[in-house]
Amino acid sequence: MERRNFTVISEFVLLGFSNSEEEQRLLTLLFFSMYLITISGNMVIVLAITCDSQLHSPMYFFLSNLAFVDICYTSTTVPQMVVNTLTDTKTISFSGCLTQLFFFISFVNMESFLLCVMAYDRFVAICHPLHYTNIMNPHLCVQLVAGLWVVTYFHALLHTVLMAHLSFCASNVVHHFFCDLNPLLQLSCSDVFFNKVIIYVVGAPLALTPFVCILISYVFIFFTILKVISTQGKHRAFSTCGSHLSVVMLCYGTAIAVYFSPSSSHNSVRDILSSVMYNIVTPMLNPFIYSLRNKDMKRALMKILCKCTAFSSNKVLNE
Incomplete structure (x- = not known):
């Protein structure tokens, strides 16, 4: 029987976005700038919600968790990419x-x-306010949030352990x-x-169930909004919900295209572009979509800004 000599791989080479060094550096600079916007925007959200007692409600609790996840989410990939470049x-x-x-x-x-949880929260608030x-x-x-963290960690651990047992x-x-x-x-x-089976058998329900729940929640929300007498109220509600859904569709659409398309249809350029959309673009958009258009969040941010300005002025006067 013929024996094959295999070299055990101890490291991987990440090609990045382009074979051209100049293009690679330009794209890295662009995405690092977007990363800084993401970190700054989401950190401000967490700070505002933490410091303002009027924002200590379920909706803002979930929003602060989303901001924290967005910070960690992009920090998992972008800093390594910048260092490599x-x-x-x-x-x-x-x-x-x-x-x-x-x-x-x-x-x-x-x-x-x-x-998904945030969509359900809005569904209950709008459709069942009492x-x-x-x-x-x-x-x-x-x-609920603690349970979701446990589920996500076990799911990630499953894929990581299976990957660790493969030979490269x-x-x-x-x-x-x-x-x-x-x-x-x-x-x-x-x-x-077996790894691919796990992606479809375990990963697909974990990805598609929240997506379906979000769509169902917003269908009920839309029907409830249609009962609102005020035309201005309808316009504001539809504008807000439409923005939320556009981010959800962007995030889920690109992720599903990458992970649940047939292996034969995978294309490295397309997969990279899709990954950029849900890994870099979506976390950057979330602070603008979910927070900066919100009246209470604007008030909390202005309060923090005023406190920082007053603190700086007092410090200058004391010096």
């Missing part, structure tokens, strides 16, 4: 790759769950800017059938 190394260790994969799957799942405080009580909200003995070049499931599975010289 600046140092011209493009490498990541095998353990580092699995760690990135684990946290990325955790945060991307938590993002979808929180969007029962809102009983249904969305603080104790239930905390338990051929190419170590990943046609992506971070360690994602499909690009790694394409590099493995092991049988990845």
Whole structure:
């Protein structure tokens, strides 16, 4: 029987966005700028909700968790990409790759769950306002978020453990800017059938169930809004809900195209562009869509700004 000599791979090479160094640096600069906007916007949201007691409600509790997840979500991939570009190394260790994969799957799942919970929260507030405080009580909200974190971590751990048991003995070049499931599975010289089955059997329900729940919640919300007498009230409500749904469709549409399309249809360029949309663009848009158009959030942000200005003025006078 012929014996084959395999070289055990200890690190991967992340090709990034382009083979051109100049294009790679320009795109990295662009996405790093978007990353800074994402971090700044979401940190301000967390700070505003934490400091303003009037925002201590279920809706803003979920929003602060979404902002925190968006910070962690983009921080899982973008800093590594920037470091690789600046140092011209493009490498990541095998353990580092699995760690990135684990946290990325955790945060991307938590993002979808929180969007679902927030849609349900709006459904209860608009369609059943008299029962809102009983249904969305603080104790239930905390338990719900804690339970979702547990589910996402176990799901991420399942994929990470299965990936760790695969053999990588051929190419170590990943046609992506971070360690994602499909690009790694394409590099493995092991049988990845079971891994792909898990993506569809476990991953599909976890991804599609929140998406369906969001759509159902907004269908009921739209029908309730249609009963509103004020034309101005209808316009404002439809504008807000339409913005929320556009972000949801952008996030889910691109993610589903990457993970649940047939293997034969995978294209590295298309997958990278889709990953940029749900990994970088969507977390950057969330603060603008969910917060900066909100009257209470604007008031809280202005209060923080006034406090910071007063503190700076007092400090200057004391000096």
